[in-house]
Amino acid sequence: MAYQGLAQEYLGMPAVTRAYTTACVLTTAAVLEFITPFQLYFNPDLIFRKLQIWRLITNFLFFGPLGFSFFFNMIFLYRYCRMLEEGSFRGRTADFVFMFLFGGFLMTLFGLFASLFFLGQAFTIMLVYVWSRRNPYIRMNFFGLLNFQAPFLPWVLMGFSLLLGNSIIIDLLGIAVGHIYYFLEDVFPNQPGGKKLLLTPSFLWYLTHLKRIQTITPSLRIILQTNLETKTSSSSVHCNRGLLCGRIPLCWLDFCCAPGISLE
Numbered sequence: 001m002a003y004q005g006l007a008q009e010y011l012g013m014p015a016v017t018r019a020y021t022t023a024c025v026l027t028t029a030a031v032l033e034f035i036t037p038f039q040l041y042f043n044p045d046l047i048f049r050k051l052q053i054w055r056l057i058t059n060f061l062f063f064g065p066l067g068f069s070f071f072f073n074m075i076f077l078y079r080y081c082r083m084l085e086e087g088s089f090r091g092r093t094a095d096f097v098f099m100f101l102f103g104g105f106l107m108t109l110f111g112l113f114a115s116l117f118f119l120g121q122a123f124t125i126m127l128v129y130v131w132s133r134r135n136p137y138i139r140m141n142f143f144g145l146l147n148f149q150a151p152f153l154p155w156v157l158m159g160f161s162l163l164l165g166n167s168i169i170i171d172l173l174g175i176a177v178g179h180i181y182y183f184l185e186d187v188f189p190n191q192p193g194g195k196k197l198l199l200t201p202s203f204l205w206y207l208t209h210l211k212r213i214q215t216i217t218p219s220l221r222i223i224l225q226t227n228l229e230t231k232t233s234s235s236s237v238h239c240n241r242g243l244l245c246g247r248i249p250l251c252w253l254d255f256c257c258a259p260g261i262s263l264e
Contacts, residue, residue, distance in 0.1 A: 013078075014085040016096050021078050024120065027061040028070065037062060041117040042108075059111075060104060063120045069164075076157075077124045080131045088134050093208040098200040099130070099181060106177045116170065125174025126181070129154045133182045154178070 010018065031037060042059035046052045063073045089096040103126045107119045116122075132150040140148050142156055158171035181198070189196040 013082060014093075016093060016100070017078065017081045017085050020081060020100075021074065024061050024063060024074065024077065027058060028063065028066065031062065031065070037118075042111050042119065043117075044112050056108060059118050060107075060120050060123055062118055064118075073121055073124055076128060077120075080124070080127045084127060084131050084134075087131070094200050094204040097204050097208060098198070099185075102181060102198065103177050106180065107173060110173055110177075114169070116173070119170070119173075122170045122174035122177070125154055125157065125171050126178040128157065129175050129178030130182055133178075134186070 013021070027040070031040070040055065040058040040062050042055055043052075047055050063070050085093075085096055089099075103123060104119075107122055107126075110116070111119060132153045135150045138150040140146075140150055140153055140156075142148070142153075142160075146156060148156065154171070154175050158168050158175070161171050162168050184198050185196075188194045
């Protein structure tokens with residue numbers, strides 16, 4: 001029963017959260033059995049001169065050996081990544097993936113000029129920061145010792161890291177990148193003269209909606225075929241880009257039509 005409940009909980013996780021947490025756990029398991037952290041850490045020289053491109057990703061997936069720090073980071077990663085994906089990013093998977101790419105890009109740029117080997121903890125702090133700023137009135141309790149509102153959570157975590165004797169550079173990096181994203185996405189567009197600067201690339205939309213498009217397309221083919229056979233103008237099919245799909249080849253439907261399709 002416990003196994004079934006765990007499996008059900010795992011399958012119930014949203015796609016991006018499930019993929020990222022699974023990759024982190026599998027990377028840690030691989031370090032225990034097959035590889036070493038020296039094959040994963042961020043090293044610009046090995047990335048650009050030896051073309052070990054995987055280090056751009058693996059440095060975000062390893063949180064250290066099994067222990068308190070690993071489980072602590074995994075709990076926070078799972079909790080706040082899931083709450084973001086199911087909350088303010090609900091139905092916006094492409095935007096959520098873009099936030100991952102934007103945050104990872106900025107952290108990687110900073111890593112080029114600093115001696116940082118693993119950036120997973122900074123990424124977790126970024127997720128916590130964005131969630132906390134979008135839920136400013138939620139009351140938090142930290143280990144039953146502190147009561148505070150959500151926006152203070154990243155700073156509390158940084159203080160806790162300092163008490164454990166860890167460097168706070170990683171935490172500050174996560175807070176800084178989280179604030180940059182929050183400002184550009186939530187604050188600046190709502191200012192006088194402001195505009196939205198973070199535009200999700202269209203290819204991310206297609207990738208994250210590929211399964212949905214594949215489900216919609218067969219139905220569109222049936223509708224289109226019926227439309228062509230009846231030759232009535234009252235049921236012509238339009239895609240959301242204003243193209244009259246009844247006048248173009250069927251194979252184009254996979255590319256021009258999106259979930260905004262309507263029948264007129």
